[in-house]
Amino acid sequence: MARVAAWDTALQLVPMSRAYQDTCDFCGKAKGEVNHWYRLKVTPHGTLIILPSVGQPENSTIKDACGSSCVSQGVSRFLDHKTLEPK
Ligand SMILES: [Zn+2]
Numbered sequence: 001m002a003r004v005a006a007w008d009t010a011l012q013l014v015p016m017s018r019a020y021q022d023t024c025d026f027c028g029k030a031k032g033e034v035n036h037w038y039r040l041k042v043t044p045h046g047t048l049i050i051l052p053s054v055g056q057p058e059n060s061t062i063k064d065a066c067g068s069s070c071v072s073q074g075v076s077r078f079l080d081h082k083t084l085e086p087k
Contacts, residue, residue, distance in 0.1 A: 022064070023064070024037075024064055024065060024066035024070055025063040025064050025065065025070075025074075025084075026063070026065055026066070026070035026073045026074060027066060027069075027070055029066045031053075031064070031066070035053070035066070036052075036067060037052075037053035037064055037065060037066055037067070038050055038051065038052060038053055038064075038065045038067075038070075038071050039051050039052070039053050039062050039063065039064055039065070040062070040063045040065055040071065040074040040075075040078075040084055041061060041062045041063070041084075042061070042078060042082075042083065042084060046082065048074075048075065048078045050071060050074075050075075061084075063084045
């Protein structure tokens, strides 16, 4: 059974090592100054984590979502296919 976890504490201990483009992984929208973006990640144990977008992502398996609509797309992908990657 799929588990969905919400993690509302800010992730602040992320490496700043790789080039990072601020675009939504679901709709392609560019990130602006003011935002309420989220990050989605599937852990090695198969748990979906949703957290506020702070700093740069720790790796490319983390997906940026520009709002609740795109978070919903990510949750749907996870529930239907156990991945955040598009079909
Ligand atoms: Zn989006």
